[in-house]
Amino acid sequence: MKDAFRKNSVTMMLVIVTTAVFLVTQVLYFGQSTSSQAIFNVGGMYGEYVKFMPTQLWRLISPIFVHIGWEHYFFNILALYFVGQMAEQIWGARQFLTLYLLSGVMGNLFTLTFTPRVIAAGASTSLFGVFTAIALTGRFGRNPYLKQIGRSYQALIVLNLVFNLFTPDVSIAGHLGGLVGGALCAVFLRPAYDSNIFTKSQRQLGLAGFVGLSLILLAITYI
Numbered sequence: 053m054k055d056a057f058r059k060n061s062v063t064m065m066l067v068i069v070t071t072a073v074f075l076v077t078q079v080l081y082f083g084q085s086t087s088s089q090a091i092f093n094v095g096g097m098y099g100e101y102v103k104f105m106p107t108q109l110w111r112l113i114s115p116i117f118v119h120i121g122w123e124h125y126f127f128n129i130l131a132l133y134f135v136g137q138m139a140e141q142i143w144g145a146r147q148f149l150t151l152y153l154l155s156g157v158m159g160n161l162f163t164l165t166f167t168p169r170v171i172a173a174g175a176s177t178s179l180f181g182v183f184t185a186i187a188l189t190g191r192f193g194r195n196p197y198l199k200q201i202g203r204s205y206q207a208l209i210v211l212n213l214v215f216n217l218f219t220p221d222v223s224i225a226g227h228l229g230g231l232v233g234g235a236l237c238a239v240f241l242r243p244a245y246d247s248n249i250f251t252k253s254q255r256q257l258g259l260a261g262f263v264g265l266s267l268i269l270l271a272i273t274y275i
Contacts, residue, residue: 062145063136066152067129070175073117074125086121088171094118097160099168103273112164116156118173128175139182142189142198144244151237154262155181158233159226161269166225168273177226181234183209188238193249236262 073094081090092098095114102108119125140148159177163170183205190202209231239250239258250258 060137060140062149062152063133063140066136066149067133070117070119070125070129070132074119077118091118091120091171091173096120096171096173097163098171099164099273102164103168106274112157112160113153115160115163115173116153116175116178119175120173124174128179131179132175135179135182135186138201139186142186142243142245143241147241147244151182151185151234151241152178154237155179155185155230155233158236158262158266159223159228159230161266162225162229162232163223165269165272167223170223172223172226174223174226177223177230177233180209180227180230181237184231184234185238185241188235189243189246189249193243193246195246232265233262236265 077085077090077094080094081087084090088096092101095111095118097111097115102111119128136148136152139151142148143151156175156178159180160172163172163177186198187202187205187209190198190200190205193199193202236258240255240262242255243249
């Protein structure tokens with residue numbers, strides 16, 4: 053256990069924080085923990101409120117750690133535990149944390165912009181970004197194992213997006229935003245094992261694309 057924590061410290065930290073937020077929510081709102089008010093109070097995204105109160109932009113990050121019910125929590129925490137360890141080995145601790153958070157931020161920006169009247173929360177925005185980043189790294193990298201994993205993740209992403217279309221309570225906008233964020237992060241974050249997948253100019257373009265898209269979405273929201 054100690055070795056796993058040491059090798060995957062960011063993944064374990066994210067699991068602990070996400071679990072702590074979920075358990076605190078259950079205690080504070082026992083019997084009502086899945087209500088819109090409870091989810092909003094513990095950090096969920098509600099775009100109309102954030103549009104009215106720009107000081108609430110911290111909600112671009114907080115929903116990553118908030119979950120709506122036990123099933124939602126278990127699915128996401130299992131995905132985070134297993135996929136997070138793989139991603140942390142690919143990018144290293146700091147860059148994996150950056151990938152995870154920025155993917156979630158982009159997912160929540162999409163939610164804020166395109167579905168502002170929906171209460172949204174969950175790590176799936178970040179996880180979609182991680183899935184996409186691994187898929188792209190496998191697609192363009194030289195590691196044969198990651199190429200195989202990348203192909204599997206491409207199929208997983210497509211299946212999840214199709215599933216989203218038939219699941220009314222799932223934030224499609226958030227998942228698409230996480231996917232876009234993860235794709236851009238995959239370009240400008242250099243993997244630990246193969247730092248030359250993308251050229252310097254491509255990495256700069258990926259970073260500029262992430263910043264530019266974020267500013268455009270904020271401008272759409274507030275102008």
